[in-house]
Amino acid sequence: MRKLLLLALAMAPVLAFAQGFQVNLEGQKQIGMGHTGTGLAQDGAALFFNPGAVATESQNYVQAGISPLSFNSVFNPAGTSEQYHTASKWAPPFTFYGTWGPKGARWKVGMAVYTPFGGLTDWGTTWPGRFAAERLDLKAFYFQPTISIKITDWMSIGGGLVYNHGTVDLTRAIPIENGTGQSGQAELNGSGKGYGWNAGVYFTTQSGVTVGITHRSQVKTTINDGTATFAVPASLATSFPSPNQFSASIPLPATNSIGFGYRPCSKWLLALDVNIVEWDPFKTLSFDYKTNTGLLQDTHSPRNYHNTVGVRGGAQYMATNKLALRFGGGYAEAAAPNGYVTPEVPDADRAYLTAGIGYKLAQHLDIDLSFEYEHLLQRTQTNFETQLSGTFKSEVYIPGISLAYHW
Template identity: 75%
Template sequence: MRKILLLALAMAPVLAFAQGFQVNLEGNKQIGMGHTGTGMAQDGAAIFFNPGAVAALQQNYVQGGISPLMFKSVFNPAGTNEQYHTANKVAPPFTFYGAWGPKAAKWKVGLGVYTPFGGLTDWGTTWPGKYTAEMLNLKAIFFQPTLSYRLTDRLSIGAGFVYNHSSVDLTRGIPLDNSSGQSGQAEIKGSGKGYGWNAGIYFKASSKLTIGFTHRSEVKTTIKDGDAFFTVPTSIQGNFPSPNQFTASIPLPATNGIGFGFYPTKQWTIALDANLVGWNSFKALSFDYKNNTATLKDTHSPRNYKNTVSLRAGAQYKAKPDLALRFGGGYVTAAAPDGYVTPEVPDASRVYGTLGLGYTLAKHLDIDVSFEYEHLNSRTQTNIETQLSGTFKSNVYIPGISLAYHW
């Protein structure tokens, strides 16, 4: 039991970064079209989807949006008919983009602020996996200044520097009861930073076809001098120095993408995207406490994650000059191998569908709304370190809205 406890505590602050927390909510037009956008120059969200397409935008943009994410999961312990549900909580991924350049210029500059990783999961304090996770609140905010240049009328390139600021707050039970029979608890809180880049190429092959290529680099995020608090029986408090500090790091994965935009008529736009996400960079997890004891030791634990593939498709129909209707969907493979699935977000292959609507409120002002339903395939697992065994079934619901001013 003590060995399991040590491993669980060691994993606490950073495991969730790798458990399918790539939320991909970086533009409401793009969400409505199934998260496609690599091969199109639609609006300021091109700063994220393809910096090369920014110089191809016909106008300048300032826009912002929010996509409240509601994650619903149920756990059925192995050999029982019991079910345990996550609490109803909402994570608030958001975006802000600004893209500007003189009207006749071949270049544009931009700034993107967005949340590509994050989530909020709360299993409570009474479920069977409380010694693995009770509550997680994770935010990763990327700041991306960007420069894009149009080499020819058909070809443009772009790149942006990425600064990441992340924060995590996680609580979990400790299997050590006090005199009243209450379990102990660990709370892990910290913030970290990392650096990377985002680059893309945009090519207008014809009036009917555009193509985009992107690479978003790995962003290795380090949490330094985070805080760890342990609530344990008085007799063993010396084994769990509290407050304590920790240092940990993890790579947020690189992404390679290709996208196509098809324009068969003036009313219709069809898009296809494919992404390869480099989760295989997450080979192991190391965790360093500032104050160690015979019970609380530093650890190095293998993770052996694998790359994931996402396939996306979407369409837009311009019903009126001021009204656009959108729909799309996609499929994403799982990063966590068998034996490494955890309840922070029970990673699994997934399918999703999206709807969207765009409306011109005024000459220079647009509103875009979207909705996504995501279904994670059920996954029956026994974690090799915590031995938590059972079946996870999860769904995600994501409404969204954004405003864009363009000129």
Template identity: 65%
Template sequence: MKKLLLLLFAILPAMVFAQGFQVNLHGQKQIGMGHTGTGLLQDGSSVLFNPGAVVMLPENFVQAGISPLFFKSDFNPSGTTDQFRTKNKVATPFTAYAVWGPKNSWWKLGLGVYTPFGGLTDWGNQWTGKYVLESLDLKAIYFQPTISIKLADFLSVGGGFVYNHGTVDLTRAIPLVNASGDVGQAELKGNAHGFGWNAGVFLKTEVGLTVGLDYRSKVNTTVKSGDAIFTVPASIQANFPQPNTFSTTLPLPSTSSIGFGYSPAKDWTIAVDVNFTHWSVYKVLGFDYAQNTPTLQDTYSPRNYKDGWSYRAGTQYKASDKLFLRAGGGYATTAVRDGYVTPEAPDANRYYFTGGIGYALAKHLDLDVSFEYERVISRTQTNIESQLSGTFKTNVYIPGLSLAYHW
């Protein structure tokens, strides 16, 4: 039993490091165009997509948006016809941006508040993998003050400091039963903090092609005194000291992007982005509990994730002075190697399709809506630590809405 309990606690926060928990919902215009934006000038979302482009924006912006995320995952245990499904929960990634600078100035300032990592999953307490995970609520909120400088009419650079505030609340069952037949429970919850940066370069060419480069750094996010709460039979409560806390450091990975924008005709814009996410920084996971016992020891667990790529393309058509139509799509490779797939993030290679509409409600006020369908390719796996074996199938549905005021 001791070995099993150590294993259960060792794999608790693996959800942070799956491709499925990198939230790429950073602006409705960009979502509608397949998440392209590194090489485009569109709105205040450039604070995130490419700080170098911010000073090239012809106007100042204040905008905010939300993209409710509906995550539907099924699990079929190996050798059975059973089907287990996640409960209907809605995650709410959001964005807020502000850009300001004097008209035609060589500088602009920006501020971004956005959620690049997160997840909301609830498998319930009756499914076959309850000893691996029951529920998860994870949020990482980045705050990014930014400055952008024009070096020439065709070239600009920019960068920003990043502060991350994160929260996590995770529950799972423990294979211990009290006199009433109730299964033990473990809950880990706490706040995390980390620091990083974002920098970009933007280039306009004589042939009408725009090019952007962006680098978002790794953010080492630390939980210093998270609450470790164990509900177990009274006869063994001494093996799980209460109250108890834990600490850990989680490396949220860096992302490098290159993007291109081009207008082949007056009313058309096309864009292509390629993104590289350095997931391989996540090699091991360690937990340090404030109070240990022979049963509850600090843990060390290998992860050995691999780097991931995503390929994105999109287009926008200006139907009138007030109406814009958008479409796009993309493909992303998984960061999770065989043997490491978990119900926190049943990850695999994935493809997606997006669409969007923009409408000018008034001279200085825009409404943008978007929709994304994402299909995670089914994947049959046996986890090398928990031995949970079966096939995961996942679909994601994401509507979105934003308002932007510009002047």
């Protein structure tokens, strides 16, 4: 009878990640130039941008960078003039690259550690969408050992294996109130892993144009023994076993890129990249609870993401032989179709502008600073699954710094 009475309370947990969580912050020099680099061989970050280009670099690199990211969203519920903001929080995407090969050899090996996906959104516990999402902290750490080989003077190839260590921590409110009218809380916390690869080919043409083509594979990341914690009124505690375990998996998408580089004169470097991100496989986000009850069922949230195209361009100008000035920008489509936008990462078409400077601190040491401003277009949505209805708008600010030692 309790089941009969309460079945419909079913906390259809829409606990969900969303797109928007591809983080394109993989090297300060490249960010400065609109995050281009598929068709360039700039530094150790080529391990990420195009493993095929690494072997063409004359020097070995050890470099590390960080791009603190502040994702600021606002939500205006439909039919109101209220505005709800995410808390100001800084997510810390970082990169580490090391490449090595004997002087003059046709090959190099390398190790890359980077964070290509992540999200940090905190709407707080009092906003109208709290039954859809309160907070998401998602991180993916990719470890990529790589080898790159120059086949001929005009072509080199490279590839690496990717191991992903992902963590997720997300909370949302459960619409079951206790005696004082307080809603319940759910928190899902866990870590998982996935495997993939990254390969590229890099051409140096006679015209001076460099071309890169890469494929970074899908990394299906699976969380097996995540911890699900529920805070609900005591009389329903048995219906929400806590702590409970959950498993979930998410296909971090594959990315295909083609990029071009060109030096019209010695002081200028121009770059252009086009990306296709294969979000299509992200159809459903499921959470499988180890212990199910009448109220706590496994959930299957439709996502129906579609592939997206992004275009980026950038330029670098050597103001002096020690100082490089960079700028660029790009545009990327939203992966979440209408009706599937969720507040964890309110996906939308986005445009961004970047700027950067590089300075040669010493003969073997570069410092690079970058700044990116990303504007997500205003998007008015009613989510099919939650009926959360309103307008999202987001701005992202990303300063960054890196040091590269090369020899």
